[in-house]
Amino acid sequence: GENVEQHPSTLSVQEGDSAVIKCTYSDSASNYFPWYKQELGKGPQLIIDIRSNVGEKKDQRIAVTLNKTAKHFSLHITETQPEDSAVYFCAARNYGQNFVFGPGTRLSVLP
Amino acid sequence: DAGITQSPRYKITETGRQVTLMCHQTWSHSYMFWYRQDLGHGLRLIYYSAAADITDKGEVPDGYVVSRSKTENFPLTLESATRSQTSVYFCASSSGTGRTTEAFFGQGTRLTVV
Secondary structure, three states: OOOOOEEOOOOEEEOOOOEEEEEEEEOOOOEEEEEEEEEEOOOOEEEEEEEOOOEEEEOEEEEEEEEOOEEEEEEEOOOOOOOEEEEEEEEEEOOOOOOEEEEEEEEEOOO | OOOOOEEEEEEEEEEOOOEEEEEEOOOOOEEEEEEEOOOOOEEEEEEEEEEEEEEEEOOOOOOEOOOOOOOOOEEEEOOOOOOOHHHEEEEEOOOOOOOOOEEOOOOOEEEEEE
């Protein structure tokens, strides 16, 4: 089955700096890769996603890149702000319609 | 209320008791999922359902039972709760139109088994 790895597990950056979180997946059949942000006491919320026929997608300060050959995708947050502090999860979706999640990255943006 | 709701938000139960966590969505999404979230393990799939009366096991199904008689509801039952089932449980739903649609999560149920 699908396996998703995510690094780093924790990340601290200064406000205004960039943050990068990387994920790898194992199943070449996966074709949808969402990123979720989870704030304390809340359920995960989608922040950006990318499909297998696209190499990069950007939404304001957030971007995601996908390398299907290498089976990895990354989340890039520029000009980080304190409200970006949260746990971020990557996921991959396969033919079975299941989402397989990475273990999460705790991002802290220091003022 | 529109969206996906879980109840209760918090539950404390004793070892050996049966407990049911409720999940309701108003979008008529085909797919529904139950995940548990534990420190160091991220989100692990317990069960999922592709449509009413269709359910299948995920990564960690032992000790859990699900049913889906109506599209909008997907209850999760712990038949005989154990301390290892102390966790935060998230329900999610997703449209069935293709494989490339996001999952929407509920607010979670924090379950403590004592």
